Amino acid sequence: MVNAETFSNSVKLETADTLRNKLSSAKDIVDLYNKAIDLLSKMERNFGNVLGNRRRDFDGKVTVGNNTEFERKAGKYNKKMLEYKDSTVTTTALYVVALAFSFGKSNVDEDLVDTLVDELLLTQQVSKRQLEKELLNNLGNSENTQQVSGSKEGDINRYEVKKGDTLSKIAQKLYGDWRLYRKIKEINGLKSDVIKVGQILKLPKNLSSSSKPETTKNTEPIIEITTNDRNIVRFSTLEDYNPLTSPQRIVVADDLQKLWVNDDIDSAANLEATDLGRLKNWVLKFLEFNPNILKETGIKDIYHLSPKEAIILASKITMRRLEFSYLQGAFGGVDAEGHVIIDSKYLNELPEAQRAKYIANPSLLQELVKKIDNMPIDQMFFVKEGVCRNYGDAVKGVFQVLKDMQEAQSSQLANTYCARINSYHSPVLRKQIVDKHLWNTFYTVNRSGGVDTLVIDATWADRDENGNLDYSSERFLFNIAKMREIGLITEAQQIAQLERWCREKKNQGSKSYSATCLFIADYYVKIGDNERAVDFYFELLDDRGMKGLYEFAREYKMLDGDVNAGMDRYIEKMKSDTKPKDNFFIDCCANQFYRKGLFREAADKIFEGESERGVSPYGEVVLIASLIQIKEFDDIDKGAFQDDLAYVLGSQGWLQKTYPNEMAVILERYGAKNNIF
């Protein structure tokens, strides 16, 4: 455990002066605001953990408990924290007004005002939501204050005390924490700690300590996005998907309808060829023969489904019946000469006999896929063939059937819509996260005119061990890209949302995190904010380690104007990094010296630890070019670098692309000599 004193000593605060010096533009304010709000939210959660079981009003006053010095102090800090939160929001808001008056110089300022207002609105909405949630929790707690956790009937085991048992030993044995002996004592109404052999104790199946702050459940946060027309699109998780429904159809803005009205479909669609009446009969028949699916999903009344129930049921029916085949995936299109391209990754999943058949005659594959594309879903269910597009179609079709089955007077699905979304909305992310994929997104227009959104991927769920349906967290990125494409949000808003997403995913090392950082960095390059771009390239680097470094440097070429400044920062960062420095890092440093005209330093850098690490092709180019520049031809001509030069000249095509200046120097001197040694 961290010693409190050590911890306190290790917290180094930035001084006000250094921070003030850093604030040079409005962009820093966005950053600072976000950092402050992040920190405040973390603190709020911590206070919630410590003070959460007591009734707490939002002045930070603890109305129940508040007995110990610790509680009083924590209450005081909590109050201070809430004051700071208000000040942060107010100060930023006033700053935004002042900023709004002074734009006109550039569009970037205008975008910044928008970004800041978005962030402010978001904080405001999150606070409101938290307040409602806390108040509800507090009401619940006040009714149940006497109930001991885990003491509900049916959750209790009986335990006979054996020789040598003590309360703490039992607590350790059964719950892995001796400190829970107090709870056992409390539940059994014991006045002392003494227990006798043969005594019967009541022990709950699950018991948790209330003396330690309970960690908050790690669920994905609900994300709200305000569109250009001030409608709120709210992304939630399957667990939290409980929109306020209405049996009457709610009229919604045209722009917003674009989310589901023309949903993505990239071929002659199965769904369009489907007779929903027949599909309905099929679904009913399926449910009749598979009653367990209703039991598993806990659904009691199929004619009164909530949006969440309908979404789960539509997905499960699809997953249960659409038996997956890789045939469609194996068809990779047709090349310019009309030959069928086979994607062996999918083909290899097929049984040997089938595989051989399609390899021998690839056009059979094309014919079959064409047939599947035009086949109605209800037939396809029995054919046992299909990929993500078929899943997406089937989920949408079955959902439509379930929606039509609801009683009109009380339907909770009247305002829920299903769309198919595909990965083409964001080519950059598509390359990195999911290639050529399609999934479903559900939208429920709620009573306040906003839209609750949930992303479901039945195809992947079918292969997921836990059958997890909810992909709101990851596919969110593409859904945001779609919102941008249909004009619901501005590009700056899209980036602000992606940055928010990145902050939450930081350090998780996922491919999607890196891809998103790259995407954001590219945006900043586009608008000319190289500093920010570099920050995100660094993120990419942090996450993928040395491999990311290479990508960073490659992408970095886009920042030509700032190469020197950027490389300095990059070298500075790498010096303090604990990651092992490989060839590439050292060669990059050397190259940086070379570009600055410090040829001796460049050559020395390459020699640094050379015997242990070897030199990369890039390093060889820089080395030879440096030696030429410092006129140490003898070393080269006498053969000390014979292999290196031979290699460089032999591979000049691809090295020239990366190091044109250095290669020009080398070729000028040695290029004309066919056999120099």
Next chain:
Amino acid sequence: MDKNQEILKLLKTKFKDREKLVQFFVDYLDKMTDEDKNQLYFLLTSNDPKKIAEFRKEKEEELGQLFIDIKSLDAKSRKLFLDHNEDQDKEEEEKNMEKLLDNL
């Protein structure tokens, strides 16, 4: 006309095309102190770009300072929680030791 309404009217006139900004203040104005409202009023009525630029600078500094204060409060509160956890563990360990001794 009370101050809030006056401010909102000014905001709506000055920021016709920035509905979101106005909306933010519609929802948030009640939470602001009188001093903050005065500052906002000053901004909306001042026509001096130099003063507005100064005001902007001032807010930048305030936000910077606030962040420092927030970090410091964060450190203090984390220390408080750590101390508290340590105290509790110590107390329980002592009790447990006593119990063990009793049972010997």
